[in-house]
Amino acid sequence: MASMNPNKVDVEYAVMLAILNFHTEFMKSNYAHVRVQMSPAEIDVTLTRQGSVPAEMRLARSEEGCALLRQVHEAMFVSCEDILRECIEPVVERKVREMVTTLDPLSGQSRIAIRF
Numbered sequence: 001m002a003s004m005n006p007n008k009v010d011v012e013y014a015v016m017l018a019i020l021n022f023h024t025e026f027m028k029s030n031y032a033h034v035r036v037q038m039s040p041a042e043i044d045v046t047l048t049r050q051g052s053v054p055a056e057m058r059l060a061r062s063e064e065g066c067a068l069l070r071q072v073h074e075a076m077f078v079s080c081e082d083i084l085r086e087c088i089e090p091v092v093e094r095k096v097r098e099m100v101t102t103l104d105p106l107s108g109q110s111r112i113a114i115r116f
Contacts, residue, residue, distance in 0.1 A: 011092060012036040018087040019045055019112065026080040042115050043092070049108035060105035073103040073110065088114060 006014075016036045023029045033048040059065035077099075085096050098115040 008038060012038055014091040015043055015045070015088060015114075018091060019047070019084070022080070022084045022087060023047065026083060027076055040116075042113060043088075045112040045114070047110050047112070049110075052108050056105065056108075066105040069105040070103050074101055077101040077112075092116075 013036075015038075016034050019036075020031065020034060023031065029047075030050040031047045032050040035046045037044045056069055059069055081099055085099065089096055094116050096114055096116065098113075100113045100115075101110060103110045
């Protein structure tokens with residue numbers, strides 16, 4: 001892809017769309033709010049769910065349930081991580097070194113750290 005020096009806002013918007021499409025298509029999640037923050041070494045994305053899943057909220061009542069929800073969220077992400085990487089790298093015109101996701105089961109908020 002030829003470099004056209006897109007501005008930071010355009011890149012953040014393109015990253016947001018790539019991540020939303022990934023979550024909608026592969027994770028079957030819907031989000032009401034997405035925040036993308038970029039630095040030279042990392043992109044930090046915070047996603048807030050549109051609504052809670054009753055079964056997940058019930059499971060999140062215990063520490064063991066929260067740990068299980070985090071583990072499942074991370075495993076699903078890792079299983080499709082290569083697809084997201086293929087969407088992100090052309091947008092940022094850089095090689096992604098690492099992607100890590102975390103989930104707050106009580107709020108339904110998840111975070112993705114994309115490192116270069």
